[in-house]
Amino acid sequence: MTTTLPRTADPRAPVLPPARGEISAAFAGRLRGRPGALPGPREVAAADPYGEDVQLALHLCYELHYRGFDGVPDDAEWDPELLRGRALLEERFEEALRDGCPGARTPAEVFDALLTEPLDGRGVSRHLLRHGTLTHLREHAVLRSVHQLRESDPQAWVLPRLGGRAKAAMATVLYDEFGAGRPERVHAGLYADLMDALGLDPRYGHYLPVIGAAALAPTNLMSLLGLRRAHRGALVGHFAVLETTSPPAASWHAAALRRCGVGEAAARYYDEHVEADAVHEQLVRHEVVGGLLADEPKLAADVVFGAEATVLLEDALGEAVVSAWEQGSSALLAPVEEES
Numbered sequence: 001m002t003t004t005l006p007r008t009a010d011p012r013a014p015v016l017p018p019a020r021g022e023i024s025a026a027f028a029g030r031l032r033g034r035p036g037a038l039p040g041p042r043e044v045a046a047a048d049p050y051g052e053d054v055q056l057a058l059h060l061c062y063e064l065h066y067r068g069f070d071g072v073p074d075d076a077e078w079d080p081e082l083l084r085g086r087a088l089l090e091e092r093f094e095e096a097l098r099d100g101c102p103g104a105r106t107p108a109e110v111f112d113a114l115l116t117e118p119l120d121g122r123g124v125s126r127h128l129l130r131h132g133t134l135t136h137l138r139e140h141a142v143l144r145s146v147h148q149l150r151e152s153d154p155q156a157w158v159l160p161r162l163g164g165r166a167k168a169a170m171a172t173v174l175y176d177e178f179g180a181g182r183p184e185r186v187h188a189g190l191y192a193d194l195m196d197a198l199g200l201d202p203r204y205g206h207y208l209p210v211i212g213a214a215a216l217a218p219t220n221l222m223s224l225l226g227l228r229r230a231h232r233g234a235l236v237g238h239f240a241v242l243e244t245t246s247p248p249a250a251s252w253h254a255a256a257l258r259r260c261g262v263g264e265a266a267a268r269y270y271d272e273h274v275e276a277d278a279v280h281e282q283l284v285r286h287e288v289v290g291g292l293l294a295d296e297p298k299l300a301a302d303v304v305f306g307a308e309a310t311v312l313l314e315d316a317l318g319e320a321v322v323s324a325w326e327q328g329s330s331a332l333l334a335p336v337e338e339e340s
Contacts, residue, residue: 013070014205016060021053023089027060030082031072038085049096050316054089055213055220059146061086062223066150067204090224097221101308107237107293107300110307111285114244124318125249127325128256137260138198138338139331142207143215143321147222148191149204152177154226155239161232165291169283170236173243176280190269197266199338210332214320218313225306233292233299237306240289241314243280250274 016032019025023039030038039047047054063069064077076082105113128136152174162170179186192202201207225235250273257267293300324331 012204013067013072014063014203014208016069016072017056017209019053020056021047021051023047023053024057024060027057027082027085030079030085031060031069031076038081039088041088044088044092047092049092050213050217052213054092055216058086058089058093058220058224059208059216061089062220062227063205065223065227066153093217093220093224097309097312098305100312101305103301103304103308105304105308107289107303107307110237110304111240111244111289114241114307114311124321125252125256127322129252129259131325132256132260134198134260134262136325136331137257137262138200138336140321141195141198141200142332142336143211143317145191145195145200145202145207146205146211146215147219149188149202151188151191154222155235157226158232158235158239161229162236162288162292164295166236166288166295167291169287169291170239173280173283173288185272187269187272190272194266194269197263200336207332207336210334210336212320212331212333214317218310218317221309221313231302231306233296233302234306234309236284236288236292236299237303237308238310239306240281240284240303241307241310243284246273247281 016028019028023043026036026038029036044054060069061082064072064082068074068077124140128140132140155170155177156174159167159170159174175181177187179189183189195202222235222238225231225238250270254267254270254274257263257270289303293303321331
């Protein structure tokens with residue numbers, strides 16, 4: 001059975017999704033103006049940091065710093081109770097990430113390994129290239145839409161926290177991500193075109209109700225790192241992983257789309273990343289990471305944490321997606337209808 005998702009009155013802001021447990025229900029209730037206390041330390045400590053309830057609650061909090069939700073006032077972004085509740089969730093999430101990351105390598109060792117050990121985990125990109133169906137391509141586009149429709153927005157928060165070489169190089173990369181002065185080339189817009197070509201609704205946040213925790217977690221990591229100055233090194237490490245691993249994966253995605261006959265409009269998004277990110281990888285590694293560590297060598301361990309946490313969550317997502325497809329199941333919480 002496929003799912004038809006609700007429409008929003010505000011074309012820029014998504015609809016608040018259904019809760020996935022007591023924690024996300026409490027946060028959603030607060031956003032809707034309902035009375036009631038948010039979960040405290042005991043409730044959060046007992047929750048699965050990677051589970052649906054915690055990851056959706058985190059996403060609800062973070063989205064207030066992007067486009068917000070239809071019907072939720074803009075000043076909810078700085079609601080003191082929401083910020084206190086979010087801090088508890090972040091602490092739980094970050095603790096789990098640090099427990100899962102080795103953390104004993106240098107930045108150079110981490111990034112050198114990525115060049116020979118693809119981030120693709122179980123092989124989502126390879127699976128799509130070799131065995132992917134149109135349904136798989138559509139599901140993958142939905143899963144990634146939670147991030148790709150705002151592509152580099154969370155990384156842009158690091159700019160005021162950098163200086164010198166690092167700042168100049170990061171601004172150069174982000175300039176390309178945001179279209180290099182051409183609105184029609186903004187990467188988030190190219191992703192919307194890809195979704196439209198696949199028969200999907202390209203509106204921002206539209207598919208949040210069917211995107212599970214495994215796909216929310218990597219996106220929540222970006223917001224966690226981007227919103228906190230203390231995590232500037234980790235945000236740089238995270239971004240370096242994305243730029244290092246993007247070109248090969250993007251080429252496989254483009255080939256899969258063409259193999260399935262979707263058309264050039266869909267493949268354009270990935271074609272852009274094959275070309276652009278090959279240059280970006282060098283800039284980020286040598287100028288953003290290198291420049292940051294030249295200015296603040298004490299942040300080396302933070303850079304490693306950001307990189308390793310990204311790999312950890314991307315590998316978990318890849319495992320979940322490919323396992324579902326191999327079992328003949330949907331990788332979404334519920335299949336979605338093709339848009340007419």
